[in-house]
Amino acid sequence: MSPGGRFGNSSTGPALAVGAGLTMIIALYMMFLYAPTDSVQGPVQRVFYLHLPMAWIAYLAFFIVFVASIAYLVTRSRRWDQLARSSAEVGLVFTTLVIITGSLWGRPIWGTFWEWDARLTTTLILWFIYLGYFMIRSYIPDQERSMRYAAIIGIIGFIDVPIIHMSVRWWRTLHPEPIVTQSGGPAMPDSMIYTMGVALLAMTLFFASLVYQKLLVEQARDELSDYQVVESDRQADAAERVTA
Amino acid sequence: MRSLDKVFAIVWKDLLTEVRTRELVVGMLVFAMLTIVTFNFSFDLTGIERAPSGAGALWVAFIFASLLGLGRAVALERDRGSFDGLLLVPVDRGMIYLGKLLGNVIFIAVVQLVTVPVFGALFDLPVYQPALFLILLLGTLGIAGLGTLFSVMAASTRAREVMLPVLLFPVALPVVISTVRATTLVLTDQMEDLVQWVNLLAAFDAIFLTIAFLVFDRVVED
Amino acid sequence: MTAPDESAAFSQDDATVRIAGHELTKRYERRSVLRKLNLQLDAGESVVLFGPNGAGKTTLLRVLSTLTRPQHGTLQINGLDSDSDGIRIRGQIGVLAHQPYVYDSLTARENLQFFGRMFDVPDLKRRIEYVLAEVELLERADDQVGTFSRGMLQRIALARAILHQPSILLFDEPDTGLDVASVRVLERILAEHCAAGGTLLMTTHDLDFGLRAASRVLVMARGRIELDHPACGVDRAQIESMMGAPGA
Numbered sequence: 001m002s003p004g005g006r007f008g009n010s011s012t013g014p015a016l017a018v019g020a021g022l023t024m025i026i027a028l029y030m031m032f033l034y035a036p037t038d039s040v041q042g043p044v045q046r047v048f049y050l051h052l053p054m055a056w057i058a059y060l061a062f063f064i065v066f067v068a069s070i071a072y073l074v075t076r077s078r079r080w081d082q083l084a085r086s087s088a089e090v091g092l093v094f095t096t097l098v099i100i101t102g103s104l105w106g107r108p109i110w111g112t113f114w115e116w117d118a119r120l121t122t123t124l125i126l127w128f129i130y131l132g133y134f135m136i137r138s139y140i141p142d143q144e145r146s147m148r149y150a151a152i153i154g155i156i157g158f159i160d161v162p163i164i165h166m167s168v169r170w171w172r173t174l175h176p177e178p179i180v181t182q183s184g185g186p187a188m189p190d191s192m193i194y195t196m197g198v199a200l201l202a203m204t205l206f207f208a209s210l211v212y213q214k215l216l217v218e219q220a221r222d223e224l225s226d227y228q229v230v231e232s233d234r235q236a237d238a239a240e241r242v243t244a
Numbered sequence: 245m246r247s248l249d250k251v252f253a254i255v256w257k258d259l260l261t262e263v264r265t266r267e268l269v270v271g272m273l274v275f276a277m278l279t280i281v282t283f284n285f286s287f288d289l290t291g292i293e294r295a296p297s298g299a300g301a302l303w304v305a306f307i308f309a310s311l312l313g314l315g316r317a318v319a320l321e322r323d324r325g326s327f328d329g330l331l332l333v334p335v336d337r338g339m340i341y342l343g344k345l346l347g348n349v350i351f352i353a354v355v356q357l358v359t360v361p362v363f364g365a366l367f368d369l370p371v372y373q374p375a376l377f378l379i380l381l382l383g384t385l386g387i388a389g390l391g392t393l394f395s396v397m398a399a400s401t402r403a404r405e406v407m408l409p410v411l412l413f414p415v416a417l418p419v420v421i422s423t424v425r426a427t428t429l430v431l432t433d434q435m436e437d438l439v440q441w442v443n444l445l446a447a448f449d450a451i452f453l454t455i456a457f458l459v460f461d462r463v464v465e466d
Numbered sequence: 467m468t469a470p471d472e473s474a475a476f477s478q479d480d481a482t483v484r485i486a487g488h489e490l491t492k493r494y495e496r497r498s499v500l501r502k503l504n505l506q507l508d509a510g511e512s513v514v515l516f517g518p519n520g521a522g523k524t525t526l527l528r529v530l531s532t533l534t535r536p537q538h539g540t541l542q543i544n545g546l547d548s549d550s551d552g553i554r555i556r557g558q559i560g561v562l563a564h565q566p567y568v569y570d571s572l573t574a575r576e577n578l579q580f581f582g583r584m585f586d587v588p589d590l591k592r593r594i595e596y597v598l599a600e601v602e603l604l605e606r607a608d609d610q611v612g613t614f615s616r617g618m619l620q621r622i623a624l625a626r627a628i629l630h631q632p633s634i635l636l637f638d639e640p641d642t643g644l645d646v647a648s649v650r651v652l653e654r655i656l657a658e659h660c661a662a663g664g665t666l667l668m669t670t671h672d673l674d675f676g677l678r679a680a681s682r683v684l685v686m687a688r689g690r691i692e693l694d695h696p697a698c699g700v701d702r703a704q705i706e707s708m709m710g711a712p713g714a
Contacts, residue, residue, distance in 0.1 A: 073462060128414035135410055139401035141495055144537070145466075149397050152459050153411065156390070156452065160415050163448060167418035170440065171425060225496065233498050236688055246586060253583040257569065264571040264610075329567025329626075331533055333584040334557035466534040 016212055020205035027195070027202035035195040044108045049195055051101040053203035054094050055123065061091025061207065062126065062158055065133070069154035072147065078222060081147040084154060085137070086214035090207060092130040098123055118169035125164050129157040143225070250335045254343025258317075259350065268316055272309040272355045279305035280363055290367070298367050299427035303383070303420060305359065310352050310387050314395040315408055317348060322399055331464055341392060341460035345453070348388040356380050369431050375438060379426045382445035386419035387412075389449060393456040396463055418448050482509040483542075484634055484665040485530060490539035492525055492689075499525045500536065501689035509633075512656070512666040514680035514697070516673070518709050521686045523669045524564070527638045530667065531561045543634065557585060560632035562640045566623035570612030574603055574622050577611055578629060585630035597625045601651055617648035624655060635659055637668040641675050653679065671709075673702060685709075 031049040038045035068084035071077075102120055103113045114120070133153045140146035188196075262268055283301035284290075321327045330340055360380070364371035391412055398407035426441040487505040491498070499522045507513055517523050528534040529541065532552045541548040543555045568577045575594060582590040598604045601621040606614070611622055620640065627635065635656075641649055656679050660666060670676045677683070683700045685693035685708050692708060695701075 073459070125414045125417055128410075132411045132414065135403075136397065136401060136407065139403050139407060141402070142400075143495065144493075145400060148462055148465075149400070152393075152397070152463065155459075156415060156455060159451065159455070160418070163418045163444075163451075164414075167421045167444060170444070171421050228496050229493060229498055232496060233501065233688075250584050253580055257572065257580050260576065261569060261571045325563070325565025326567050326569055328533055328563065328565070329581075330584075332531060332556055332559075332561050332567070333581075334553045334555075334586070335584065336553065466528065 013209070013212055013216070016205065016209035020202065020209040023198065023202035023205055027199045030195040030198050035192050036189065038192075041109055044105060047101050047105045049199045050203075051098060051105055052196065053200045054098045054101065055119075056200060057203055057207045058091055058095040058098050058123065058126065059161070060204075061087045061094060061211075062130070062154075062161070064211075065091065065154040066158035069151035069158075072151045073155075078147070079219075081151065082215055082218040082222065083211075084151065086211050086218050088130060088133055088150075088154070089214055090210045092127070092134070094207070095123060095127045095130060099127060116168075116172070118165050118172060121168045122161060122165040126157075126161060129153070129160070133157065247335060247339050250333070251339050251343040251346065254330070254340065255346045255350070258344070258347035261320075262351065267320065268313050269351050269354050271316070272313045272351065273358055275312055276305040276309040276355050276359045277362065279308055280359065280366070284366070294367055295369060295431040296424075296428045298363070298369055299424045299431060302360070302363055302427065303424050306352065306356060306384075307387060307416075307420065309355055310348075310384075310391060311409055311412070313351050313355075314348060314388070314391040315398070315405060317344070317351070318395045318399045319404075327464075337461040337464055338457040340464070341457055344396075345388055345392045345456075348392050349384055352384050352388055353380075356384070370433075371431070373430055375430045375435070376427065378442065379423055379430065379445070382442065382449055383419055383423035385449045385453065386423075386445060387416055389453040389456055390416055393460065393463065396460075418444060422448070482544075483507070484509050484511070484544060485667065486540075486542045487530065488540045490526070490529055490536045490541065492522075492529060492534065492536045494525075498689055500529065500539075502539070503686075503690055505684075505691065507665055507667060509665055510660070510663050511682055512660045512680045513668070513682045513684055514676035515667060515669040515684045515686055516671075516676060516705055516709055517669070517686035520688075522689045523686055524638055526686070527561075527563070527636050527667070527669065530636050531559060531563075532556055533561075557630065558632050559634045559636055560627035560630070562620075562623055562627045562635075562637040564638060566619045566626075568611050568619070568622055568626060571610055573608045573610055574598065574614075574625075575607045577622060578625060581626050581629055587630050593629065597629055600628075600655060601625045602647070615645075616643050617645040620644055621648055621651055624652060628655065628659070632664075634665045635667070637666070639669055639671065641670055641672055649675070673705065677702075 027049070031046055035046070035049070037043055064087040065084045068080045068087065072080035072084060099120070102123070106115060107113050133150055136153055137146045137150045140149060280301055283297075283304070287297040287301065318327075321330075331337070333340075360371050360376070363369070391408070394411040394415075395408050398404045398411065401407045422441045422445045426438055426445070429435060429438050429441070483506060485505060485507040487503060489502040489504060490500050491502055492500040503522075503526065505526075515523055515526070525534060529536050530543070532548055532555055535549075544558055546555050546558075548555060569580070572580065575598070578594045578597065579590065581587075582594060587593050595604075598607050601624050603618065603621055603625065606618065611619065614622065620643075624640070627637075640652055644652065653675075656666060656668075666680070668676070668679065677697050677700070680697050683693065683695050683697050683705070684691055685705055687708060693705070
């Protein structure tokens with residue numbers, strides 16, 4: 001089957017995309033029209049319905065990278081690395097968005113674009129670990145080695161995340177600092193909880209859809225690479241036959 | 245145990261080489277000293293608040309010096325092709341990691357042994373405390389533990405000097421936080437909260453040294 | 467100056483296959499370097515491998531030395547699987563590569579002490595003296611290896627390769643750039659190894675040197691074995707034309 005032939009066949013891709021689109025529309029409606037305005041923070045608080053699900057996705061994506069990395073090291077099967085790099089790329093985008101939406105939300109609330117609290121800081125470090133993950137991939141010419149090394153970064157990075165969070169939290173609480181933000185304020189009304197639930201679902205479906213599409217691209221890319229090897233071998237053989 | 249003897253053989257070989265060439269430690273030492281002196285002009289390391297800033301300066305100096313040493317240690321081994329010679333040895337490759345790690349720890353420790361007294365004298369801080377040596381040891385194990393692994397990985401890349409800090413800094417952040425905090429507590433004689441930082445360091449070291457030991461084989465294979 | 471004869475005869479089991487490589491495949495970046503290569507060496511065989519640059523000879527030797535893993539294919543050395551028993555295999559092979567794998571700041575003796583420890587060589591002190599005598603480096607034994615000439619470097623590398631008395635020698639262009647005296651040492655050691663029943667696989671660009679040392683000739687091109695013939699009666703012209711062919 002030629003590369004690209006798979007794109008028209010499966011129904012998973014369209015199903016995910018449609019599902020994600022529909023739930024996202026519902027979620028957006030609920031975020032902006034259904035959920036009540038927060039009494040303490042005002043309309044800005046609505047960013048939170050995007051920010052929190054994105055944060056959940058950023059860490060979920062890295063968890064997938066972690067599992068896929070272990071699977072790759074154990075099985076040496078390229079398919080696991082395809083999953084890892086797809087999830088990592090989408091995860092990096094979501095992590096970037098988390099940091100940006102967090103800053104946008106923080107400015108009116110805290111007065112600053114940034115607070116060194118445990119969650120934000122850990123997410124920032126996660127961003128740098130993702131960066132290292134992609135840098136090591138792109139700076140190693142041999143494909144097999146780059147997959148192996150990336151897998152190791154994926155494993156070490158993920159295990160480190162809770163430790164980073166803990167150390168930053170202790171650093172904050174044991175160090176006299178201005179009081180950090182409190183999210184949500186008094187108990188959230190049910191409508192807010194429902195909205196958040198739908199937003200989480202929508203974002204997860206959106207993430208799954210993106211990763212799936214990315215996975216197809218990576219599979220095609222690897223297949224293309226295989227063909228290039230086969231082709232260059234064929235040309236070398238042909239050249240040899242001519243001169244022999 | 246025969247494997248342990250091979251670990252010590254690697255350490256002996258690296259120490260002997262360093263004694264004869266002095267290529268690593270001198271550079272690291274000068275770098276560390278210069279960093280501390282430069283920090284003095286960036287932050288106020290003479291006032292009442294000098295303990296926390298000083299602890300930070302000290303560990304930044306050690307980390308930068310370690311980066312230098314780790315990178316060059318790998319380059320030395322690789323440039324003569326002798327790393328492949330090590331890989332031909334009938335030993336679990338995790339043992340090679342341990343041998344390299346131990347050597348790196350010793351080199352960093354030598355730098356610390358000279359830098360810490362100088363630091364204490366320059367900024368009038370009480371550095372001669374057993375707790376501080378424990379923190380130095382655990383912190384160095386953390387930095388060198390991951391640094392030894394990452395430096396070998398970085399050596400295969402096209403941007404090896406950049407790659408090592410990019411990999412090491414985010415992942416070793418808990419070590420940085422713990423060592424600086426713990427050092428500050430020791431220098432300001434606030435020992436009550438020290439235990440949990442030490443525990444964190446010890447747990448970090450145990451976890452990541454084990455992981456590095458297990459994956460080193462996959463790093464050096466071709 | 468010869469030391470007492472320590473060359474132990476390697477066990478000669480006629481049915482023993484020393485090296486068995488099956489469909490070895492290795493790909494770097496976008497190129498195939500080894501393409502389903504099959505190889506078998508029996509105990510006591512001495513094989514020379516010729517081939518143009520880029521044919522994959524060095525990669526093949528690296529695979530056989532367990533330095534490089536093939537993407538596909540299996541490899542057994544002395545009956546041990548290269549995937550699961552790499553450690554034991556490495557104790558039974560002696561490897562000489564393009565780089566000498568010795569440490570410049572250590573003396574010849576110290577280098578051998580180090581590798582002797584790493585290879586669990588019994589009665590190490592005596593073995594070191596014997597090997598140094600074999601490679602004719604006793605006079606320079608306490609000089610740092612960094613001061614050695616190319617020929618002496620290769621000789622100390624040779625000493626390292628045979629230190630643990632491996633039954634299989636894998637030598638990649640051991641004669642390149644050597645002075646006459648060092649080539650003499652090399653040939654003597656190869657002859658002693660083969661006389662004791664050891665197995666040898668060697669690559670070289672020097673046809674004469676290769677044909678003298680070996681009983682079987684392989685020619686490799688573009689990742690495959692193209693010629694497999696006993697050394698006696700092999701067609702030199704054919705080998706030369708294959709060596710002249712473009713490698714990649």
